[in-house]
Amino acid sequence: MRLVIPAGAPRWRAAALGAVLVLGWLSGVGEHPLGGDHGRPAPHRSAANANAQRPARSGWPALLAIVAVHHRVDCRRAKCVALTFDDGPGPYTARLLDILAAHRAKVTFFLIGRNIRGREALVRRELAEGHAVGAHTWSHPDLTGLSTAALWAQNEQTVREIERAAGFRPTIMRPPYGATNKRVGKAVRRLGLAQIIWDVDTNDWRDRNSRIVARRASRADRGDIVLMHDIHPTTVDAVPKILTALARRGFTFVTVPELLAAHPLRPGRVYFSGSDNTSGDS
Ligand code: NI
Numbered sequence: 001m002r003l004v005i006p007a008g009a010p011r012w013r014a015a016a017l018g019a020v021l022v023l024g025w026l027s028g029v030g031e032h033p034l035g036g037d038h039g040r041p042a043p044h045r046s047a048a049n050a051n052a053q054r055p056a057r058s059g060w061p062a063l064l065a066i067v068a069v070h071h072r073v074d075c076r077r078a079k080c081v082a083l084t085f086d087d088g089p090g091p092y093t094a095r096l097l098d099i100l101a102a103h104r105a106k107v108t109f110f111l112i113g114r115n116i117r118g119r120e121a122l123v124r125r126e127l128a129e130g131h132a133v134g135a136h137t138w139s140h141p142d143l144t145g146l147s148t149a150a151l152w153a154q155n156e157q158t159v160r161e162i163e164r165a166a167g168f169r170p171t172i173m174r175p176p177y178g179a180t181n182k183r184v185g186k187a188v189r190r191l192g193l194a195q196i197i198w199d200v201d202t203n204d205w206r207d208r209n210s211r212i213v214a215r216r217a218s219r220a221d222r223g224d225i226v227l228m229h230d231i232h233p234t235t236v237d238a239v240p241k242i243l244t245a246l247a248r249r250g251f252t253f254v255t256v257p258e259l260l261a262a263h264p265l266r267p268g269r270v271y272f273s274g275s276d277n278t279s280g281d282s
Contacts (some may be wrong), residue, residue, distance in 0.1 A: 075259055078252040081220045082259040082273075083107040083242070084198065085230040086136055086174060089115055089122040092236045097125055099236070103243040105253035109230070110136035110174040110196070113158030120165035127166055132255035134172035135159055135193060143175050143184045151187050159191055171265060172196050172256060180270060189268025196256050198227035199273045205229055210238035218245035223273045225256060 073080065085096065088109060100107060109126050111133060116123060126133050135158040137143065143151050155173060163169050173193040175184055180195055188195060202216040213235055217226050228235050243253065260271055 073252055073254050073258055074261075075223065075252075075254060076262060078254075079222050079250045080254045080259050081222070081246060081251045082225045082254055082256045083217070083228065083239075084110060084174070084196070084225055084256065085228050085235075086110045087112050087115070087140065088230040089119040089126075090231040092233050093119070093122050093230050094125075096230050096236045096239060097122075097129060097131075099239050099243070100131070101129060103240070103247070103253075105243050106130050106132075106255050106258070107253065108132040108134060108172075108196075108256040110134045110172075111158070111162060112136050112140055113138035113154075113161040116161045116165050123162060123165040127168055130255075132172070132257055133162060133166070133168065134170045134174060134196060134256070135162060136174050137176055140176045142177055142179045144179045144181045148183060148187070151184060152190075155188055155191050155193065159193070171267070185268045185270070192267045194265040194267055195270045196225065197270060197272050199224040200226040202226065202228050202235075204232055204235040204238070208232055208234040210234045210241070213238040214241040214245065217242040218249075220246065220251070222251075223259065225259065225273050 083105070085093075085107060086109075088111060093109075109131060111123065113135070123133060135155060137154040138157045138161075139154070141150075141154060143154060146154065158173075159170060169192075171192055171194060173188055173191075174196050178197045180197075185195065200217065200220050202213050204213040204216075207213065213228070217228065217238065218241070220226050228238075230236060246253070256271075257265065259273070263271070265271070
């Protein structure tokens with residue numbers, strides 16, 4: 001097991017991790033084969049067997065506590081950035097998830113409803129690996145040009161599709177092209193969705209060049225939300241460089257809800273970044 005303290009993490013978190021580790025170890029002593037049955041080689045056991053043999057006081061709760069402490073990032077202290085990937089899931093999403101896992105980076109995905117069928121496992125994987133998932137309409141229209149009924153359907157069907165795929169109801173959405181107005185705000189408010197725009201546009205859909213995309217994303221400032229698209233292989237190719245460059249500058253990669261934790265997300269409202277939420281009650 002490896003523990004990683006995110007860059008910028010305060011010292012108390014390291015101390016908390018240490019305390020939890022020691023407690024976890026103590027709670028296991030006496031029941032673990034190495035603690036209780038000296039001299040007998042520990043048999044090879046599956047995880048299920050291990051749980052069956054020591055159900056009450058195993059080390060698992062401590063382990064979960066470590067994970068919980070580890071994943072809580074306070075963006076008032078840490079230098080946070082929220083990378084976001086729109087328009088998936090697609091053929092390159094799995095590769096992106098592998099890269100993110102290797103760098104222990106959390107991001108946010110805004111999904112197109114009609115792209116989900118057949119890729120439900122990817123949606124579940126995004127959530128299981130700690131990323132945030134939001135809605136990005138059913139078929140990517142400019143919502144401001146739609147009838148009220150069509151506007152509602154674009155969002156409602158996508159929420160339902162994410163729920164069908166992953167048993168998870170999103171609380172954030174991104175309007176295509178960042179195009180929104182009062183009517184859009186009203187519709188998504190009724191669906192319980194906050195609107196998330198961005199601060200840094202990589203224009204990766206136009207410039208299918210991973211060096212250019214990496215350079216633009218790597219210029220992010222503290223608290224920024226960065227827009228990219230995981231449907232372009234050139235963008236996914238750029239991600240290792242982006243993660244390395246921003247990590248070198250001391251950034252922690254968080255989801256949008258983590259970034260905005262200091263500003264509780266209100267359905268219908270429009271959000272840009274952690275430091276600048278000026279707009280848009282609907
Ligand atoms: Ni989009």
